[in-house]
Amino acid sequence: MDVLVNAAVSADGKLSSRRREQIAISGEADFARVDRLRAEVDGIVVGVGTVLADDPSLIRHDEAHRRKRRGPNAPPPVRIVADSRCRTPTGADVLAGGPTTYLLTSEAAPPERREALRDVGAETVVAGDERVDLGEAFGRLEDDGIERLLVEGGGELIFSLFEAGLVDELTVFIGNMIIGGRDAPTLADGEGFVSAFPELELAGVEQLDSGVVLEWTVR
Ligand SMILES: NC(=O)c1ccc[n+]([C@@H]2O[C@H](COP(=O)([O-])OP(=O)(O)OC[C@H]3O[C@@H](n4cnc5c(N)ncnc54)[C@H](O)[C@@H]3O)[C@@H](O)[C@H]2O)c1
Ligand SMILES: Nc1nc(=O)c(N)c(NC[C@H](O)[C@H](O)[C@H](O)COP(=O)(O)O)[nH]1
Numbered sequence: 001m002d003v004l005v006n007a008a009v010s011a012d013g014k015l016s017s018r019r020r021e022q023i024a025i026s027g028e029a030d031f032a033r034v035d036r037l038r039a040e041v042d043g044i045v046v047g048v049g050t051v052l053a054d055d056p057s058l059i060r061h062d063e064a065h066r067r068k069r070r071g072p073n074a075p076p077p078v079r080i081v082a083d084s085r086c087r088t089p090t091g092a093d094v095l096a097g098g099p100t101t102y103l104l105t106s107e108a109a110p111p112e113r114r115e116a117l118r119d120v121g122a123e124t125v126v127a128g129d130e131r132v133d134l135g136e137a138f139g140r141l142e143d144d145g146i147e148r149l150l151v152e153g154g155g156e157l158i159f160s161l162f163e164a165g166l167v168d169e170l171t172v173f174i175g176n177m178i179i180g181g182r183d184a185p186t187l188a189d190g191e192g193f194v195s196a197f198p199e200l201e202l203a204g205v206e207q208l209d210s211g212v213v214l215e216w217t218v219r
Helices: 028-039 048-054 063-070 111-119 134-143 155-163
Strands: 002-009 043-047 078-082 101-105 123-126 148-151 169-174 200-208 211-218
Touching: 002 028, 002 155, 028 063, 028 169, 028 200, 028 211, 043 048, 043 155, 048 078, 048 155, 078 134, 101 134, 111 123, 123 134, 148 155, 169 200
Parallel strands: 002 148, 002 169, 043 078, 043 148, 078 101, 101 123
Antiparallel strands: 169 211, 200 211
16 A cells, blocks of 8 residues: 655644634645645545544546546546544535545444445445554555555544554645644644654655645655
């Protein structure tokens, strides 16, 4: 599995405000860049915290770029939500129309919630006891031919992926604003590392919109 993480953060490293409302940190050129990234992968991943905060649909991508890079018959990327307890609302946009939506969940999810989400078309993958075992779940996606993933957040999920050693590349747009707030989500939240910090290697720097895009590979 090849895993690319992408996010937009403020100059002080926040993904959104303490109210967890989506903020336009980047601009048109960055959204177009993300649309191209989406077109290059088999699946787009978010955590359920992002679904509850932003209600993304994860459908939009650069179709022309997809055809050019992956051929005329390449399917659009599937949508994937990491959701340990099946908290995704059945009416969430990520479940509406469009490509398959995989729900990665755990044994801790109430069976009736899992059933309800299956009833509205979600493809459920159960891996892990309390939380999604991301390595195992990604292995199951690979069995379905999903080999390259773009993870778009949020901070809890991104931290867990680094903790599990599953991230290959990280691209971050850093914008021209300060959001602040000790409770505002950052790029990597979770418990945080105290030693054995994952190390990155700088692979690219580009000025875009009113900020900068940093491309990192994970050592
Ligand atoms: N600026 C950006 O680029 C960007 C992108 C995405 C999200 N966001 C923001 O991030 C915030 C949401 O982030 P968040 O950190 O609250 O939630 P999140 O999206 O990281 O989701 C966390 C949830 O994922 C699920 N999960 C399943 N397995 C897990 C595992 N092994 N480890 C961790 N989580 C696991 C859990 O149910 C957990 O509650 C929102 O405010 C949203 O607006 C910003
Ligand atoms: N590139 C980028 N710049 C930002 O300033 C910002 N706030 C996001 N945030 C990502 C966002 O939280 C969502 O995950 C998806 O962009 C929504 O996806 P849809 O358009 O619904 O498919 N992304």
